[in-house]
Amino acid sequence: SNLAYTPVPLSVHTDNPYRDPCPTLQLLHCLIQADEGGETALVDGFRAAERLREVNPAAFELLTGNEVLFSYQSEDAIVETRCPIITLDTNGVPKRIRINNRSLTPLILPYDRVMPFYEALFLFRSIIEDETLHFRYRLNSGDLVLFDNERVLHGRVGHSIGERHLQGCYADRDGLLSTLRVLERDNA
Numbered sequence: 001s002n003l004a005y006t007p008v009p010l011s012v013h014t015d016n017p018y019r020d021p022c023p024t025l026q027l028l029h030c031l032i033q034a035d036e037g038g039e040t041a042l043v044d045g046f047r048a049a050e051r052l053r054e055v056n057p058a059a060f061e062l063l064t065g066n067e068v069l070f071s072y073q074s075e076d077a078i079v080e081t082r083c084p085i086i087t088l089d090t091n092g093v094p095k096r097i098r099i100n101n102r103s104l105t106p107l108i109l110p111y112d113r114v115m116p117f118y119e120a121l122f123l124f125r126s127i128i129e130d131e132t133l134h135f136r137y138r139l140n141s142g143d144l145v146l147f148d149n150e151r152v153l154h155g156r157v158g159h160s161i162g163e164r165h166l167q168g169c170y171a172d173r174d175g176l177l178s179t180l181r182v183l184e185r186d187n188a
Contacts, residue, residue, distance in 0.1 A: 012043045012128050012155035016170070017098035018070035020081040023170030026149040030139035034164035039157040042135045045097035046151055048128045049086045052120075055127075059120035064088050066117060069105040070098065085121065096150040099128070128153055139166070148173065 016023055028040075053060040063085040071080040087096035107114055127133070136157060139145065147154065149170070 010156040011101065011125075012041055012134075012153035013100040013102075014045070014098055014149055014153055015100070015168075016072075016149070017083075017100045018072045018079045018081055018103050020083075021172075022081075022096075022098065023149050024173035025146060025171040025176060026154070027144060027146050027169050027171065028139070028154075029144045029167045029169075030141055030165075031167055032163055032165040033139060033141050038164055039136050039138050040145070041155045041157050042145075042147065043128050043133050043153040043155075044151065045099070045128065045153050046094040048124070048133055048153075049094040049097065051127050051133075052086075052124050056120070056123055058116075059123050060086070062113070062117050062120040063124060066109060066113065068107060070100065070103045071105050072103055085124065094151075097153065098150070099124070099153065101125075 014022075015026060049060070049063075052063070064087070065084065067082040067084055069080060069082050071078070073079075083096075083098055085097070085099055086094055087098075089095040107117060109117055150173075
């Protein structure tokens with residue numbers, strides 16, 4: 001039921017945007033790489049958000065100033081949260097991106113904001129799909145990549161041919177930062 005476990009291409013996205021809190025770190029461990037295809041794409045979502053702000057400030061404002069509902073449902077779980085696509089800190093700097101076409105529900109906005117919001121969302125999608133913002137590489141068997149799930153969008157380019165197994169898991173940024181601070185303190 002999850003496209004992540006299929007050989008088809010996946011547009012760049014963040015995982016679990018319907019969770020609150022959302023997992024902040026994601027680890028992908030390539031156990032078996034496909035014979036062909038299945039290249040990984042990463043995009044700096046903060047850079048993409050700043051590009052949106054540069055090219056269309058009104059679209060940026062729509063994606064930062066309106067909450068959407070992300071939802072996941074299965075037989076034994078219904079997980080939902082409302083939040084903006086782009087969350088800003090108190091200085092107006094992007095601090096969280098949540099974007100995933102497969103878990104975004106229909107908009108619940110005033111009628112006059114629906115079409116402008118979708119236009120802003122499609123513009124942002126075109127920016128994050130722009131290959132000039134993509135870092136593409138092929139994970140080989142044994143490789144592991146760790147990234148910030150609230151900043152870095154990830155996807156799969158092209159079809160995978162042959163057996164392929166990536167194992168993913170999540171961790172929280174505060175645990176990693178705590179470990180780094182302890183190591184810095186102990187090595188000072």
